[in-house]
Amino acid sequence: MPLDTARPGSRPERLTAQEARRRLEHERASRLVQLKAIEEAGGEEGDHLMAAQKDSAQRVLKDIDAAFDRIEAGTYGTCQECGQPVPVERLEILPYARCCVGCQRRTA
Numbered sequence: 001m002p003l004d005t006a007r008p009g010s011r012p013e014r015l016t017a018q019e020a021r022r023r024l025e026h027e028r029a030s031r032l033v034q035l036k037a038i039e040e041a042g043g044e045e046g047d048h049l050m051a052a053q054k055d056s057a058q059r060v061l062k063d064i065d066a067a068f069d070r071i072e073a074g075t076y077g078t079c080q081e082c083g084q085p086v087p088v089e090r091l092e093i094l095p096y097a098r099c100c101v102g103c104q105r106r107t108a
Contacts, residue, residue, distance in 0.1 A: 013085065013088060014077050014085065014088060015076075015077065015088055015091050015092070015095075017071055017076075020067075020071055020076055020077070020091065020095060021068070021071065023091075023092070023095035024064050024067055024068060024071075024095050024096060027060070027064055027095055027096060028061065028064050031057045031060050031061050031064070032061075034053070034057045035054065035057045035058070035061075038050055038053055038054050038057070039054075060096065063096040063098070064095075064096045066096070066098070067095060067096040067097075067098075077091060079098075079099045079100040079103050080098045080099055080103075081099050081100075081103035081106070081107065082099075082100065082102070082103050084100055085100075086099070086100050087100065087101075
């Protein structure tokens with residue numbers, strides 16, 4: 001299972017399920033606030049920037065939901081491309097990351 005319990009006095013190699021959920025909830029809340037602000041701002045009918053921002057926030061929300069699913073399935077923190085662990089530092093910054101940096105670069 002890719003989620004480990006924290007080891008006292010050392011940096012864990014994996015996020016705990018509780019920590020991963022906390023980070024994902026924070027990201028979800030941030031994106032929902034962002035979407036609300038975009039909707040309240042309204043914008044013009046053809047405002048491409050606002051539409052792009054809204055699409056981006058909605059994509060991230062889908063990625064966050066998929067990360068919650070990976071936690072439940074026991075695959076959170078494992079690269080979906082190569083099967084290796086995603087470094088904890090990457091998950092701390094981008095808790096909904098599906099891939100390690102190397103695989104992300106190859107698929108981008």
